[in-house]
Amino acid sequence: MAGHKPLQLKTFLMILVMVLAGPVGNVFLGMGMKAVSPLTFWPPVQLLHSGFRVFATLPIWLGILSLITFFIAYMLVLSWADYSFVQPVSSVAYGVVALLGWLVLGEKVSALRWTGIAIICLGVLVVSRTGPQSTNRETAGKS
Numbered sequence: 142m143a144g145h146k147p148l149q150l151k152t153f154l155m156i157l158v159m160v161l162a163g164p165v166g167n168v169f170l171g172m173g174m175k176a177v178s179p180l181t182f183w184p185p186v187q188l189l190h191s192g193f194r195v196f197a198t199l200p201i202w203l204g205i206l207s208l209i210t211f212f213i214a215y216m217l218v219l220s221w222a223d224y225s226f227v228q229p230v231s232s233v234a235y236g237v238v239a240l241l242g243w244l245v246l247g248e249k250v251s252a253l254r255w256t257g258i259a260i261i262c263l264g265v266l267v268v269s270r271t272g273p274q275s276t277n278r279e280t281a282g283k284s
Contacts, residue, residue, distance in 0.1 A: 166207030173200035
């Protein structure tokens with residue numbers, strides 16, 4: 142729409158951080174949990190032992206740091222842009238998830254799944270054509 146300001150660079154960059162950091166963090170967590178599994182929680186002393194095994198794994202810590210990065214970027218973007226804009230646009234992360242699953246984890250991604258991801262990305266393209274804010278926050282509430 143012509144009346145909307147173009148997507149601000151900081152919003153775009155933080156959404157990019159979200160789209161990359163979230164899936165990367167989840168891949169690290171998945172790798173870490175596969176390295177320490179299977180976990181045992183009974184008897185109760187095994188819960189403590191399992192916790193030590195999990196948190197002694199480098200991929201777990203890399204996953205946690207990556208997901209903290211995602212969360213900070215997400216909070217920042219939500220302070221600048223509408224939730225109804227941020228959430229759909231960040232859905233392009235589904236494509237990153239599939240790509241990382243295929244490249245890093247060696248998963249097979251079917252043509253039907255790639256087609257679904259392409260449809261999601263097409264929706265992201267449509268949503269990204271709108272402005273990131275529907276109201277002017279500086280003048281909202283002033284009459």
